[in-house]
Amino acid sequence: MQPVRAAIRNYVLIAVTFLILIVVLPANKLLLDVYNLTSPQYHTLLLMAELPVLAMWLGAFLGYSKLEQYAFKLIGTKEGDAYAKLSAGIKWLAFSLPVPTFIYFIISSFAGMHDGWQSAAIILSNYASLVLSLVAFLKTSEATRMLRLQRKIHQPASMVRCLQLVFAALGVIYCYLIFRQLNLSTLTNAHNAYYLPVWLLVLTQIIPFLYAWFLGLLTAFDMWLVASRSPGFLYRKGILLMAGGLVAIIAANIGVQYSVSIIPQNGHYTVNHTLGFLYVMYVFSILGYTALIFGINRLTRLEEV
């Protein structure tokens, strides 16, 4: 029970801190004017808007702790190392949710008072999101690759080509949507929504993000292959649920990062289709973590009876 208790403790700490920040940090003056809100109304609405985010974080923390618990039961077995790596990756993915949010939230709250803090908020939160996601997907892709190779499962050529095509399409669309916001006449121009020179943006954001998402897609693909070809009627029920959850989590994570990257952040919520899309991704993520937890519970039972 220890990993779960520790994860819940971490979540409560993060959630309470976040709720305090929502209440305490100064309201965005532009948003107050645009939507004709008082400060208490702003804080109340912001609190309600962040509830799905908090639910997603809870799912993420419970998810990684359950996976950690399962991996602990498999220590010394053939699959032990792979599941340990997978649980570590999902843990990094879980922390990649609140950390950039905290950074952006805290710094951008003071952006109205101090020039330049909005740019710092965007730059730091983007890099935090990138680094945490990259580490997470590096670990998870290695873990699922280990599981696949242990079971001697080969990636079907046709499915690999589909995956490559999907990634190429998403990558090209992503680059187009970013580049159309940039002044490409000079690579050193930092007057854009990302507050970075174009060359630095390409080398340290665009390319690494695309690589991280590729690793994420590979993780989802390999996990689905392993689950769908697993022997054992009862075992397969658990691992399919787990794999389905993982696919949903990765897809939602990539979806959120994708939309947040291509739409310049302006320091406040704007009620439009992008926000709607983000909330759909949050719900998808919550469902994914729920499926992951149920699947892991089934697999854990197999190791306990």
Place this chain on the structure above:
Amino acid sequence: MSSSNESLLYNQVLRVTHVYLGPAAERFLLRQTQNHLHKDPHDITKPDLQKLITWISLSVSMLTDDSEIIEEYITQLHKLAGEKPGKELA
């Protein structure tokens, strides 16, 4: 010769269990034989298998409500024990 017969019996039981529990089969059998029979899984004999089937039946019923699956699994194990399915031990 007898130890290779016992090992053969274990492999047969493992093969049947693998159909239902997949990669968890070996660990499941290890727990069942060590906790309930207090012996190494490779040392199980046909008389041991009778007791083991009872424990396996109890354990698998905690994993699934699907009585058809449980019955199918236990039937396969009874065949290995040379028993007719449904014969209960005292």
